[in-house]
Amino acid sequence: MRLHPDLRRVGVPVDSWLDGGAAAICLTFDVDAESNLLSRGDHYLEHLSTVSHQQYGPRIGVPRILAVLQRHDVPATFFVPGITAERWPETVAAILDAGHAVGVHGYRHLTPAEQPPDVQRRELEDGLLALERLGAQPRCYRAPSWSTTACTLRLMAEHGLTCDSSLMDDDRPYVLETPWGRLAELPPHWLLDDWEQYAYIPDPDLSEGIETTGKVLELWSDELDAMRQTQSLCVLTCHPLLSGRPSRVRALERFIVQGKEWGDVAFLRCDRVAEAVLAAAPAPYAAE
Ligand SMILES: [Zn+2]
Structure with missing residues (x-):
């Protein structure tokens, strides 16, 4: 069963992206800042408590991260x-300077x-432009709220983006064959997202609840440990406005240390995994 009539999955050998390990991790951070508010209206800028909560991220x-x-x-x-990127250019500069x-x-x-499609296009093109103005050369895309559409994937291919991290039908990376070009998909999951564990924002209501770092560390470490048996890619999704809190950033550090101590977990950037996956995929079918 296809995910969409225009999309076809192409599997690749695990060795092509796993870098010799038992599992791999892509540590990813969504720097949402005030954007979660501005997507719901500029009037939220007057709600200084909520704005300040979001600004904690950058x-x-x-x-700290x-x-x-x-x-x-x-x-x-x-x-x-x-x-x-426009409101916090120094944040983007610091990320790039650190080699991420x-x-x-x-x-x-x-x-x-x-x-609608025209708004999807504007969102992607304006987002790309803002990052490129700061010297970034993005290859990867993640849909806000993981709500990718086929239109999004077409726009990605059109603009030379090669990596999406929004779809959840696997726990290994794969290639998406589309009529507009090939993309690598690096599947995330809500289990490996800090929003479901840490977010409490009453207005606008973006709350999930506030869990202990012990519970979160157990959830993530258990999944990563099991992924060492299934040779999976652990795409961890954190938000600096949540995981930047003192106890949470300490939990994140413990998670990283645990992964390193196992000695068989590779830490990789999303664009590197995408490059490996796309290089390993067999030649496209001429026709199905
Ligand atoms: Zn986001």
């Missing part, structure tokens, strides 16, 4: 909405599945 969370990544010498991928990858996360964090 102001406090990103520097960058320090952890540097301490353990692991690469990461930061997905940045265009409006975040920057991916597109829309412009105003509008969810593609709820937008």
